[in-house]
Amino acid sequence: MESTSLVITQWSKTKKILFRFFFTYFVLFLLFMHDFSNIFTFFLSKIIPWFGENIFNINYEIKSVFTGSSDTTYNYILIFTVFLFSILSTIIWSLLDRKRTNYKKLYYWLTVSLRFYLALILISYGMAKIIKTQFPYPSYNRLNQTYGESSPMGLAWTFLGFSKGYNLFMGFAEVAAVLLLFRRTLTFGLIITVATLANVVAINFFYDVPVKIVSSHLLLIALFLLAYNVKDLYEFFFLKKPVEIKHIEKPRLKSWMNKTFVVIKIIIIFLAIPYALYSRMGSNEESPLKGYYEVKEFKVNDSVYSASEVTRYEITKWKDMLIESKQWMRIKKGDDKTSWYGIDLNEEKNKLKLTGYRDSTEVYNLKYKEIDTTNFIIRGSLKSDSIHVKFNKTKDYRKNYLLTNRGFHWINERPYNR
Template identity: 45%
Template sequence: MHYPAELLQKLIPWIGKHVLHLSYDITEFTNGSGDTTYDYVVVFTIACSAFAGTVIWSLLDRKRKSYQTLYYWLTTAVRYYVALMLFNYGLWKVIKMQFPAPDLYRLTQPYGDSSPMGLAWTFLGFSKGYNLFMGFAEIAALLLLFRRTMTLGAVITLCTTANVMAVNYFYDVPVKIVSSMLFIMTLFLLSNDATRLLRFFLTDNPVSLPPIKAPVFSKKWMHIAKASLKTLLIGYTIIFGIYEAKQMEKKYGDTAPKPKLYGLYNVDTFVINNDTLPPLITDTIRWKEFLIEWEGFARLQDMTDRTSMFTIIQDTISKKIDFIPKADTALKYTLYYDTPGSNKLNFKGMIQKDSVSIFMTRKDTKDFLLMNRGFNWINEYPFNR
């Protein structure tokens, strides 16, 4: 058993069933969503454990008036967690990995069929400049790593985490728990200077913001060890984070290699059994669009706008593609292709018992208004389409 993950995956479902009496079993654990039932029960369990621990500690050590040293190390842990977490988030925005440019699937998806999260990803991913703005605002959380700049960093971070939290809440992005915790942790860091900040913003009295006092080590080597550990931790996180992000950008970013026949193709002519089908919007046989965006996958849209997904196996030597429908993997068929021009793709072969010849033209992404509108200093009229 790999502790603590596997232990929690046994304990948390038990708590959900026997303590909270949930009407369903917890079977999904933390995945692409950070807001699973499992995650909420984990937060509940941690909160109850923290409350119980606080009560017991307070009773056993009720004569102590303050915990200056413990407070310092607690704020240090929180500062480093928030700073390094937001650095990674910000870095992925700067290189445009978290919010990639709208892909062909998004550009051809009916607007009303997108989810709130899909809409947010399209909105945020459209603009490289806005990604840079968000990314550098989050990277500014590195100011939290130093006591003298902690308050400035916390003010900036409070604004960025509030914005992230709002997007997650109001666009139903399943990272609500993490973004809320980052916001609350930042409030905690600011609480030390809350009175001074209120005085600064609401009065004309002079204000100073002294850094949190660090414990004084009695031996020189302890100071050296502390500074060395801090330098190594920050350096490793930044350097390795940038390296990993750049590697992922090469593989999955906007400029990553595309499949051989990548593109969105409009079907110009569709011939079945030597009969050319006219482009009638009620025809469920004639193809309307054909899309290859990811290696090994394709999407077909017929004239009624019904879509079908396929696993495809491409043989570039024989110039043929095996199509395996996702809906029925037993219905496999093979089409031979040729590319008579840089933006042309033709298919010939058999679909079940019917012979087909399909002639298509690739559509340029710049044909979409969203992708060709660009930036304009001067707008004589609002261009809201």
């Protein structure tokens, strides 16, 4: 029979109510927001639209599909639903469990779950910054925009993506969440994590980055964990009293359980970090055809056409082409509108298949030929029309811009603010 080393302590009524609320809220948040196995999808797909229509008077369709944004209408109503369920659960739980002295054991296991969750999430985000896949260097498309043409999020991504050093700084600060895995380093790790996440949340809110819900909840989790030592920290920093940082009380566990936790921590440290590195490396892998391609000649059905004439064939004359990653490329057409295409590259056969991002029926089946380092030709078909394009290729296009070639200077006799 399992014994415990926990001293029986009477929690206040307020403390017990707050614990019941946060326990329910965090559990539902993790289950609903990360419903990887779609266990709750059917239930949520019914109740979320109902809430939206009947409580918030939303008259458009509320979809749960992934769009790259965590700040969708669906997710905001989901958080509202979690909040309501948590209040209801707290009321019922408080009525049924009024004689409970404390929830020390349950609190411990909740903090273990939150510590591991927070650590794994931040390690993954941190590795994306260390290997610079989350904030890539400014693309040619970005470099040719004016400040006024960029969105607030685009401006933030350009600012953060410019500097490899700053990415390393941010990345190591987030990877420091590995300290959350150990009770002895938990408080120190939480202080770093709270400061790091506060900066992330500020950027997300003030630069309109659509990760406000998730980042705010990560910060909330970190603050919840840090609240255990908030009195000690207050006395140390503001009252200048000597304090001893307390560790979260751990129930006495059987030997095999302690050994299991040690193995899990070792696996996370020695496998989770390399896995995060591996999984992030392919997310923005450069294409072997990387470069900026300026059109020298554009033919449709073996005849050279102007932009207005090409339109008759449902093809707008290309002006330039940009390839940076293995997954996507951009084409600017004669009307100065840009179109994005998914790439399917076969290097062995020199084949290039492009599929429209917004119109999946716009498919180019092409063959390419690199004549030399600066001349590039593609030919192929779009529906019933054939196209033939000659390009002037520039691989290292960043050297032409002040932003990307200014570099770092220890000595500046005067500000170089242009």
